[in-house]
Amino acid sequence: xxxxMKDIAKEANVSTATVSHVINGTKQISEEKHRKIKAIINKYxxxxxxxxxxxxxxxxxxxxxxxxxxxxxxISQMVYGVEERAREHGYQILLVNTNEDRNYExxxxxxxxxxxxxxxxxxxxxxxxxxxxxxxxxxxPTVLVNRYDPVAENTPKVTGDDYQTGFDATxxxxxxxxxxxxxIYAVPNVSTTNERIRGYKDALKKYHLPFNEHYLELGYATxxxxxxxxxxxxxxxxxxxAVFILNDLMTIGAISKxxxxxxxIPEDVAIIGxxxxxxxxxxxxxxTNIALPADTIGKTAFDALLxxxxxxxxxxxxxxxxxxxxxxxxxx
Amino acid sequence: xxxxMKDIAKEANVSTATVSHVINGTKQISEEKHRKIKAIINKYxxxxxxxxxxxxxxxxxxxxxxxxxxxxxxISQMVYGVEERAREHGYQILLVNTNEDRNYExxxxxxxxxxxxxxxxxxxxxxxxxxxxxxxxxxxPTVLVNRYDPVAENTPKVTGDDYQTGFDATxxxxxxxxxxxxxIYAVPNVSTTNERIRGYKDALKKYHLPFNEHYLELGYATxxxxxxxxxxxxxxxxxxxAVFILNDLMTIGAISKxxxxxxxIPEDVAIIGxxxxxxxxxxxxxxTNIALPADTIGKTAFDALLxxxxxxxxxxxxxxxxxxxxxxxxxx
DNA sequence: TTGAAAGCGCTAACAG
DNA sequence: CTGTTAGCGCTTTCAA
Numbered sequence: 001x002x003x004x005m006k007d008i009a010k011e012a013n014v015s016t017a018t019v020s021h022v023i024n025g026t027k028q029i030s031e032e033k034h035r036k037i038k039a040i041i042n043k044y045x046x047x048x049x050x051x052x053x054x055x056x057x058x059x060x061x062x063x064x065x066x067x068x069x070x071x072x073x074x075i076s077q078m079v080y081g082v083e084e085r086a087r088e089h090g091y092q093i094l095l096v097n098t099n100e101d102r103n104y105e106x107x108x109x110x111x112x113x114x115x116x117x118x119x120x121x122x123x124x125x126x127x128x129x130x131x132x133x134x135x136x137x138x139x140x141p142t143v144l145v146n147r148y149d150p151v152a153e154n155t156p157k158v159t160g161d162d163y164q165t166g167f168d169a170t171x172x173x174x175x176x177x178x179x180x181x182x183x184i185y186a187v188p189n190v191s192t193t194n195e196r197i198r199g200y201k202d203a204l205k206k207y208h209l210p211f212n213e214h215y216l217e218l219g220y221a222t223x224x225x226x227x228x229x230x231x232x233x234x235x236x237x238x239x240x241x242a243v244f245i246l247n248d249l250m251t252i253g254a255i256s257k258x259x260x261x262x263x264x265i266p267e268d269v270a271i272i273g274x275x276x277x278x279x280x281x282x283x284x285x286x287x288t289n290i291a292l293p294a295d296t297i298g299k300t301a302f303d304a305l306l307x308x309x310x311x312x313x314x315x316x317x318x319x320x321x322x323x324x325x326x327x328x329x330x331x332x
Numbered sequence: 333x334x335x336x337m338k339d340i341a342k343e344a345n346v347s348t349a350t351v352s353h354v355i356n357g358t359k360q361i362s363e364e365k366h367r368k369i370k371a372i373i374n375k376y377x378x379x380x381x382x383x384x385x386x387x388x389x390x391x392x393x394x395x396x397x398x399x400x401x402x403x404x405x406x407i408s409q410m411v412y413g414v415e416e417r418a419r420e421h422g423y424q425i426l427l428v429n430t431n432e433d434r435n436y437e438x439x440x441x442x443x444x445x446x447x448x449x450x451x452x453x454x455x456x457x458x459x460x461x462x463x464x465x466x467x468x469x470x471x472x473p474t475v476l477v478n479r480y481d482p483v484a485e486n487t488p489k490v491t492g493d494d495y496q497t498g499f500d501a502t503x504x505x506x507x508x509x510x511x512x513x514x515x516i517y518a519v520p521n522v523s524t525t526n527e528r529i530r531g532y533k534d535a536l537k538k539y540h541l542p543f544n545e546h547y548l549e550l551g552y553a554t555x556x557x558x559x560x561x562x563x564x565x566x567x568x569x570x571x572x573x574a575v576f577i578l579n580d581l582m583t584i585g586a587i588s589k590x591x592x593x594x595x596x597i598p599e600d601v602a603i604i605g606x607x608x609x610x611x612x613x614x615x616x617x618x619x620t621n622i623a624l625p626a627d628t629i630g631k632t633a634f635d636a637l638l639x640x641x642x643x644x645x646x647x648x649x650x651x652x653x654x655x656x657x658x659x660x661x662x663x664x
Numbered sequence: 665t666t667g668a669a670a671g672c673g674c675t676a677a678c679a680g
Numbered sequence: 681c682t683g684t685t686a687g688c689g690c691t692t693t694c695a696a
Contacts, residue, residue, distance in 0.1 A: 002447075004672095004673055004674085005673065005674065006673075006674095014682075014683080015682070015683045015684075016673085016674075016675090016683090017675080017676080017682070017683060017684080017685095018681090018682060018683075020674070020675060020676085021675095021681095021682090024675085026675085026676085027681080027682090028681065029681070029682080030681060030682085033681090033682085045466060047442055047443070047445065047446040048446060048673080048674070049387075049446060049447045049672085049673050049674070050443070050446045050447060050448050050674095051383060051386045051387045051392065051447050051448065051672085051673080051674090052387050052672070052673035052674040052675090052688090053673080053674055053675075054383045054674090054688095055381075055383045055384050055387050055672090055673080055674075055688050055689070055690090056673080056674050056675050056676090056687085056688050057674085057675070057688085058688070060383065062426070065427075070408070070411070070412045070415065071409075071412065073405075076402070076408040077403075079402070079427075080402045080403065080429070083402065083427065083428070083429045084429070084431075087428075087429075087436075092426055092428065092443075092448075093426070093427055093428070094394070094424055094425070094426050094427075095397075095411075095415065095425055095426075095427040096415070096419070096424065096425065097412070097415045097416070097419075099416075104419075110379055111379070111382070111424075113379065114379040114380065114381060114382045115334075115381045115382060115383050115689095116382050116383065116424075134377060223610050248610075249610055252610045252611045252614060255614050256613060256614050259614065277610075277611065278555050278580075278581055278584050278609075279584045279609065279611040279612075279615060280611075281588060282584060282587050282588050282591065282615050282616070283611060283614050283615055283616070284614070284615070284616035336688095336689055336690085337689065337690065338689075338690095346666075346667085347666070347667045347668075348667090348689085348690075348691090349666075349667060349668080349669095349691080349692075350665090350666060350667075352690070352691060352692085353666090353691095356691085358691085358692085359665080359666090360665070361665070361666080362665060362666090365665090365666085380689080380690070381688085381689050381690070382690095383688085383689080383690090384672090384688070384689035384690040384691090385689080385690055385691080386672095386690095387672050387673070387674090387688090387689080387690075388671085388672050388689080388690050388691050388692085389672085389690085389691070390672070447673095665696105666695105666696085667694100667695090667696080668693105668694090668695085668696095669692100669693095669694090669695105670691105670692090670693085670694105671690100671691095671692095672689105672690090672691090673688105674687100674688090675686105675687095675688090676685100676686095676687100677684105677685090677686090677687105678683100678684085678685085678686105679682105679683085679684080679685100680681105680682085680683080680684095
């Protein structure tokens with residue numbers, strides 16, 4: 001049988017109000033009663049039922065974190081960042097992975113909104129997030145992280161600077177003399193991909209080079225997906241001499257495939273990957289990556305959520321800059 | 333203003349009981365009222381407050397998942413498995429990362445136990461988990477995953493077969509003619525480490541080789557930690573010709589350091605790593621790993637928790653077998 | 665088929 | 681300094 005506040009109160013010959021006050025320190029209670037109540041609490045190992053507390057106070061001190069995948073090291077680092085910051089602030093995190101399922105995402109947001117959670121950090125599956133406004137219009141605190149879309153109103157955003165990411169990576173390849181540069185990406189119709197490609201195009205423009213749509217290849221965000229994607233890209237566009245790959249698992253797959261095909265990196269085709277994974281330096285050849293600070297993004301997203309919870313006016317789009325880690329695969 | 337069941341009832345000219353029944357399908361309601369109520373619910377986009385529901389029904393349909401770290405790819409895959417299975421069963425997951433902080437772990441369990449959660453899956457920070465019995469004795473559904481300790485009573489366990497992992501890896505090295513085999517591990521006083529070392533010792537015994545405690549090296553579970561650990565191990569014990577590394581990040585660091593030191597793998601020292609990471613095949617040399625099925629472990633842990641929730645008698649220790657992925661770093 | 669009402673365990677006026 | 685009491689929003693007997 002679960003012991004409740006009433007039980008404690010009865011045994012101490014006081015009211016539940018008094019017990020509540022000693023637990024929460026909300027009022028001065030006489031030394032004597034205080035001690036007695038504390039003792040009984042310890043004796044029964046009593047912990048207040050937080051569901052009841054939540055109902056009464058109409059908040060839960062927990063935040064929802066909805067991500068679109070989980071295998072991705074970028075995402076899991078971001079989750080780590082959110083978790084860490086949440087802990088610092090005494091918040092719990094309700095984590096859900098939508099697995100890129102748009103409908104499930106909408107369901108999840110709806111149930112999180114049902115007061116299970118004080119606010120939500122969402123990395124959406126697609127740009128189709130108009131449904132969010134239903135909640136955000138009523139000031140349900142929501143922040144978009146990593147991916148975003150302008151349709152979402154009243155939500156701060158914390159993302160990487162994906163435009164710059166695409167621009168920098170492409171420019172680097174261009175500076176090395178490449179002109180036919182392929183791009184392998186994993187998720188269409190999403191700000192991360194779109195912005196990186198926009199950066200890619202602008203870098204091309206800077207060199208007065210035309211944009212060729214066929215240099216873009218869509219694949220699955222897995223090692224196998226990367227193998228298939230390079231293969232298909234290179235078979236179709238034989239003159240490509242460099243490729244920018246937007247996902248770490250795909251980068252690994254692509255390199256693996258290139259080796260199998262006896263295509264030399266970077267001599268025959270140069271590679272720049274995205275997201276710095278631990279082993280990048282000991283791969284043959286060591287791979288050049290452009291990375292976004294996943295855990296900082298996660299932490300900042302939590303900070304933004306907290307701001308939003310405390311001040312429903314808060315609005316901002318924070319974009320964190322990328323950094324290149326130069327190694328051999330780009331021909332440096 | 334948040335709309336409640338009372339509001340719906342009022343607008344439909346019925347009692348809250350009726351509304352509740354149409355929402356939950358708990359009783360037959362006349363076609364007419366049913367339609368009317370449904371319509372109003374849709375109109376207001378009403379979703380029942382789950383905190384209130386939880387309080388009333390005394391359950392939350394959410395499970396706590398407490399892990400000890402998060403950078404680790406083994407853990408994040410395990411989390412993925414738990415998440416996935418939870419979703420299939422309509423459960424939410426409250427994720428907490430203790431970051432190997434034993435005291436925080438105890439706090440977390442206590443607050444999760446405060447009815448925030450129907451049960452908990454715990455990968456503990458240490459073997460010091462006697463405090464758990466306080467909860468499990470009162471049938472708070474708990475399952476230990478990955479790491480465990482016999483002091484914990486009334487909890488099913490789902491882990492990898494760490495003994496076999498240590499045994500197989502060591503035996504493989506022994507079969508290749510190595511006799512002086514180092515072990516690099518990251519977390520002391522924990523079943524995973526202890527069992528793998530027990531397996532290591534038994535493999536040695538099978539070859540009538542003595543166990544040398546100095547061949548064991550403790551380090552941090554990071555790339556840097558791996559670099560430092562091999563270096564210190566090899567400096568101290570110059571005759572070591574092979575090393576078994578119990579963590580993927582450390583494996584990467586170790587290989588990196590060995591390369592820097594111009595020590596040839598596998599000629600000078602052979603390597604077997606733990607946990608198959610995506611890039612293992614394209615590293616120079618490709619690294620041989622022994623892996624435990626992290627996502628299956630996660631899924632099974634959730635299944636076990638569900639069993640425990642529905643039947644407080646349920647008790648079992650499920651140990652999933654390892655598998656070797658043979659590549660070049662072991663000298664194959 | 666429907667409604668009244670009790671109550672889950674807690675907090676917070678308010679009164680004493 | 682302490683107790684009484686009215687809910688938070690829902691489910692669920694029980695009676696009509």
